[in-house]
Amino acid sequence: METEIGKTEFDLxxxxxxxxxxxxxxxxxxxxxxxxxxxxxxxxxxxQEPEETTAWLVxxxxxxxxxxxMVAKPKVGKSTNARTLALHIAxxxxxxxxxxxxxxxxxxxxxxxxxxxxxxxxxMGANGNEEIHIYTGGTPVDAIKQIREAxxxxxxxxxxxDPLFRxxxxxxxxxxxxxxxxxxxxxxxxxxLKTHVLCVHHSPKGQRDGGDSVLGSQAxxxxxxxxxxxxxxxxxxxxxxxxxxxxxxPETILNFDKNTRTxxxxxxxxxxxxxxxxxxxxxxxGSQNEPATEPLIVKETEGNTALKRKAIRELVSSGEVKRxxxxxxxxxxxxxxxxxxxxxxxxxxxxxxxxGNPHGCEPYSRTDNFQKTDSRxxxxxxxGNKKNKVITIEDFEVVEVTE
Numbered sequence: 001m002e003t004e005i006g007k008t009e010f011d012l013x014x015x016x017x018x019x020x021x022x023x024x025x026x027x028x029x030x031x032x033x034x035x036x037x038x039x040x041x042x043x044x045x046x047x048q049e050p051e052e053t054t055a056w057l058v059x060x061x062x063x064x065x066x067x068x069x070m071v072a073k074p075k076v077g078k079s080t081n082a083r084t085l086a087l088h089i090a091x092x093x094x095x096x097x098x099x100x101x102x103x104x105x106x107x108x109x110x111x112x113x114x115x116x117x118x119x120x121x122x123x124m125g126a127n128g129n130e131e132i133h134i135y136t137g138g139t140p141v142d143a144i145k146q147i148r149e150a151x152x153x154x155x156x157x158x159x160x161x162d163p164l165f166r167x168x169x170x171x172x173x174x175x176x177x178x179x180x181x182x183x184x185x186x187x188x189x190x191x192x193l194k195t196h197v198l199c200v201h202h203s204p205k206g207q208r209d210g211g212d213s214v215l216g217s218q219a220x221x222x223x224x225x226x227x228x229x230x231x232x233x234x235x236x237x238x239x240x241x242x243x244x245x246x247x248x249x250p251e252t253i254l255n256f257d258k259n260t261r262t263x264x265x266x267x268x269x270x271x272x273x274x275x276x277x278x279x280x281x282x283x284x285x286g287s288q289n290e291p292a293t294e295p296l297i298v299k300e301t302e303g304n305t306a307l308k309r310k311a312i313r314e315l316v317s318s319g320e321v322k323r324x325x326x327x328x329x330x331x332x333x334x335x336x337x338x339x340x341x342x343x344x345x346x347x348x349x350x351x352x353x354x355x356g357n358p359h360g361c362e363p364y365s366r367t368d369n370f371q372k373t374d375s376r377x378x379x380x381x382x383x384g385n386k387k388n389k390v391i392t393i394e395d396f397e398v399v400e401v402t403e
Contacts, residue, residue, distance in 0.1 A: 057089065057157055057196045059098040060246045063225050064157065065194040067187050069164065071201045072230035077237055077256060077263065078200045079112065081230065082160050083120055084263045085198070089158050090130035096239070096265040103157030104131040106150060110139055110166035123261045143167050144185045151193045159189070164199035183223045230254070238269050270307070277303045277311045282320065282337055291324055291334035 055064040062068055072078045088095040092102035109117050114136040121132075133154060140146055144167075151159060161167050168182035190197040201220075221227065227242040237256065241249035253266030266272070280301045285292060292300075298308050312335060315321035325333045 054245045055101075056099075056246075057101050058085075058095050059100070061096070061098055061226060061241060061243075061249065062196055062198070063245050064101060064196060065190055066196050066225035066245075067183075067190045067223060068196065068198045068226040068228060069201050069220055069224050070198060070228040070230065071203050073203045073232065076230045076232045077254070078202075078230060079109075079162055080120075080256065080261060081239070081254070081263050082162055082198065082200050083107070083117075083124065086132055086158065086160055087121065087124055087126055087130060087262075090132045091126075096263075101157055104154050105133070106147075106154060106156045106159045107132055107134050108147075108159075108161050108167070109134065109136045110162060112136060112162075120261055123259075125260060125262075139166055144189075147186075148189055148193070151189060151195055155193075156195050159195055159197045160200070161186070161197070162200040164201045167199075179220065180223065183220070187223055236266075236272070273303065273307055274311055274314075277301070277307050278315060281308065281311055281315060285321060285335060285337035288336070291322075291336040293332050293334055297335065 056062065057064045057066070070078055070082060085095055086105045086107050087093075089100050089103060090105045092100065094100060117134060117136055126132075133150070133156070147159065147161075165182075168186075170178050170182050186197050186199065189195065221242075225244045229240050229242070231238050231251075237254045238251045239249070239254050240251040243249075251269040253269055253272055255264045255266045256262075257264070280303065281297055284297060284301050294309065294312060297312060298305055301308060312321065316323050316335070320338060322336050322338050323333050324336070325331045327333045
């Protein structure tokens with residue numbers, strides 16, 4: 001019997017003994033093998049198949065014909081982010097700094113008032129000519145059937161369901177079978193009709209942020225191509241992705257524009273946190289009368305310990321912080337802020353030369369290439385009859401010059 005591709009196919013009714021004989025005679029070397037409807041392909045034949053490439057709706061983030069879930073706790077901005085995505089796909093604008101495949105969008109707002117959805121798109125700058133088809137209200141009867149029919153008719157590149165479990169009724173969100181059965185019809189729509197289906201999902205109150213907080217997380221992880229996780233932190237919000245295809249998006253700052261009610265991408269969270277920690281360490285060292293050890297810096301400043309240690313190394317490397325000591329048990333590394341590196345201050349001496357260092361700074365050797373950086377000075381009297389002129393710029397180190 002010949003298959004469509006011209007290869008011999010085994011009779012499904014062949015006996016096991018006969019099958020073993022055929023295998024022993026190596027009759028299966030160049031033909032696909034079907035047993036009870038399961039097609040088996042030899043590894044050598046699999047290697048000869050052409051490579052599959054991933055087509056993207058949002059470059060590197062949401063695959064075309066894929067299935068994704070955006071999850072967050074209430075009031076984090078899921079719907080705002082979803083509507084921003086809808087508008088940018090329909091208008092061909094980049095989303096979160098990534099190129100998009102422009103096309104028709106279907107948006108199901110199953111919790112929002114019609115007037116609110118209208119106002120939001122107006123605030124975002126939509127002109128009404130974008131190919132976005134919106135449904136507002138309660139869950140329609142035969143919702144999955146209607147979504148499939150609308151998708152077949154309109155041929156959208158993106159279908160957004162907000163929120164997921166308003167559409168698919170699940171009694172126990174932690175029940176793997178229930179969640180899988182609820183997601184499977186949406187997954188089939190995405191795969192069969194080549195549209196990306198994105199579902200907005202509420203993370204339960206009281207549970208921690210992240211993928212583990214998703215209701216029925218094992219079932220959802222097993223079904224989605226991209227899981228988008230949004231979080232609220234003090235003063236900012238972030239997004240990250242866990243992906244089947246492409247590289248995961250690290251936790252990244254989201255910028256929310258209150259006027260246009262749109263979302264744009266910011267720096268990676270670590271970049272923002274590192275900048276904040278660096279400044280906090282500089283402020284702390286500037287308040288100290290003597291160099292501080294790393295354990296003291298870590299103790300007296302806020303933030304992640306590993307990030308603080310990284311910040312200290314970067315500050316030393318950039319020349320903003322000076323490290324002293326040999327790093328041994330009896331002589332640990334100590335750090336001090338360098339506020340005005342290599343600055344010279346003109347001094348007027350009267351005999352004898354002063355001793356000591358009232359400002360706790362290391363002396364610099366005087367050179368002929370003297371350059372004063374600020375005219376503001378403060379006089380103080382040191383040992384003997386010497387009068388020094390010392391720069392007192394706020395937040396800058398006071399440097400003594402000796403001859």
